[in-house]
Amino acid sequence: MDQMGKLKTHKGVAKRFKKTGRGKIMHGRAGKRHLLSSKSTNQKRPMRRQKAVADVNKEALERLLPYGI
Numbered sequence: 001m002d003q004m005g006k007l008k009t010h011k012g013v014a015k016r017f018k019k020t021g022r023g024k025i026m027h028g029r030a031g032k033r034h035l036l037s038s039k040s041t042n043q044k045r046p047m048r049r050q051k052a053v054a055d056v057n058k059e060a061l062e063r064l065l066p067y068g069i
Contacts, residue, residue, distance in 0.1 A: 010064035017053065017061060019068040025061050026050040 017027050029047040053061060
């Protein structure tokens with residue numbers, strides 16, 4: 001019998017990445033945790049927004065997030 005079981009979502013990845021309605025995988029920006037007083041407002045402002053994952057990494061993340069968390 002060649003039936004595969006259900007795919008499990010990788011919970012560590014699910015906490016860090018989200019899928020959009022169109023299938024893009026988004027992630028938060030690095031550098032916004034500490035030492036913020038030394039960074040300018042112009043440096044910190046883009047860190048508030050989510051960014052799409054690079055195409056190189058998208059295929060691997062698709063396997064870890066099979067159901068679109």
